[in-house]
Amino acid sequence: MMKTASILLVSFLALSCGGQQKTTTGQQEGEGLVTSEQQTVATTQYGKIAGYIDRGVYIYKGVPYGQAERFMAPTAPKHWEGVRSCRTFGPTCPQEKRAGWQNDEIAFAFNWNDGFAGEDCLRLNIWTKGLRDGQKRPVMIWLHGGGYATGSGQELPSYDGRNLADRGNVVVVTINHRLNVLGFLDLSAYGDKYAHSGNAGLMDIVSALEWVKANVSEFGGDPTNVTIFGQSGGGGKVSTLLATPSAKGLFHKAIIESGSMLRTMSQQWSRQIGKSTVEQLGLTPATIDQLKSMPYEKLLAAGTAAIAKVKAEAEKEGITTFMFGWAPTVDGDILPRQPFDPQAPEQSKDIPLLIGTTKHEFTTTTYVPALRNISEKEAVEQLHKKYGERTDEWLSAFKEAYPEYEPKDLIDIDLVCRPNAVEQGRLKAAQGGAPVWMYLFTWQSPVLDGILRSTHCMEIPFVFNNVVLHASMTGGGKEAVTLGETMSDAWVSFARTGSPVTKALADWESFTSEGGATMIFDTKCKVVHNHDKKLIDLSRSFPIRGF
Secondary structure, three states, X not given: OOOHHHHXXXXXXXXXXXXXXXXXXXXXXXXXXXXXXXXXXXXXXXXXXXXXXXXXXXXXXXEEOOEOOOOOOOEOOOOOOOEEEOOOOOOEOOOOOOHHHHOHHHHXXXXXXXXXXXXXOOEEEEEEOOOOOOOOEEEEEEEOOOOOOOOOOOOOHHHOOHHHHHHHOOEEEEEOOOOHXXXXXXOHHHOHHHOOHHHHHHHXXXXXXXXXXXXXXXXXXXXXXEEEEEEOHHHHHHHHHOOOHHHOOOOOEEEEEOOOOOOOEXXXXXXXXXXXHHHHOOXXXXXXXXXXXXXXXXXXXXXXXXXHHHHHHHHHOOOOOOOOOOOOEEOOOOOOOOOOOXXXXXXXXXXXXXXXXXOOEOOHHHHOHHHOOOOHHHHHHHHHHHHHHHHHHHHHHHHHHOOOOOOOHHHHOOOOHHHHHHHHHHHHHHOOOOOEEEEEEOOXXXXXXXXXXOEOOOOHHHHOOOOOOOHHHHOOOHHHHHHHHHHHHHHHHHHHHOOOOOHHHXXXXXXXXXXXXXXXXXXXXXXXXXXXXXXXXXXXXXXXOOO
């Protein structure tokens, strides 16, 4: 291992010279993986672990941060003797089979790693450039997407933390936690024993944050400078943690990517889902404990059926939400209020926030090949179905926001995630506390003849500096690599200082309702101001099924 002074010097060069220098902590370039227990052993509060070193980055996978009985709050993991090997990912939470595997093009692009499922899934993964070296690196904790029903901390090549830890000299952590019926089945109607079952998965995440605070110094991280960041459902998790009292003080900055969740489940509906699930299974209050030993597949099927039934009832009362069912519930205790309704949470007023979306998100033409060459006339006919007599007004606002549009943009450009991101930014800025920053990722992938466009998840390999590692999504070309360096540097800058401004993004201003500053991430990055305000305002006057 190099001496601390040498590490500091090389790290300084990496930051001041565009990050092209590499440290050689633990090995030299070309040496291959270092898997020696002696060279990689780290000490946690529950026991020693051994990982491996890949080109100067120490990697630990499948580290237990907790354990839990079904529907119960997590507890500390058991202590172990000796050295535990932590070189492969741990279990993922059981979940439904991924439908995406049935679409060859999408499966190729995303290249999922679904791992192996197990209910003992409270595990985390760590990437860092040094152990016990006193560097106090910023810590970046990634919360995966998949809503609150699916996904894991390892499911995409993009999530690999090695390149981000290396380029940014940060500690990267990804986590697994309980999902779907295991993490968010609200059984609180059946007594105090199950009072918090509807937020079990949320409590898991808090437990992981507590583990990081207690142990990250061993991995060269600064427990007083922790950033949580997540995409899609992971962004919803970040939104929720900003309003979760037990998470206060466990993180200091937050990034929400395509997942600005302003509202989550109310107990009115989550309890109904819990009751309906119990009824589907033929159980009663007297036999409720049978849920703890019931086969997972049977439990999930009942929960899924219950959600469909209760959602239909909720929609009759005008409740429309993108994430109904498996999600945290406002229970007055673990989550005492809606995350960003009617205002931003006071407890996180002083936490800087970075928010953004991709241009196309849930790209219709990616998944419906027949629409990829749609004419403008045909697209406008579709718009009439939603906007009726205001279609011309909507088109005028659209063309003002996106003057260089293609006909398929009329049905592809996102008006679900971005309106909520802007609203979340407005609520945060109105507090007058820490600043909020806004971005819009508009770069379009050339993969598969461009069918992916700027789809949901497209920014993730850029954020993690994994453009080449996830070339099936990005193409791995030179322009993409440059943009990945620019974006990952901005995310690291935000984690380090609370501002994403870098030399390459010197004109990025913080967001306000009046200014509306948004950084456009593309081959050429630029700042725009309220460029789509008319379009968003008009679109929000119609029902939007968003987070």
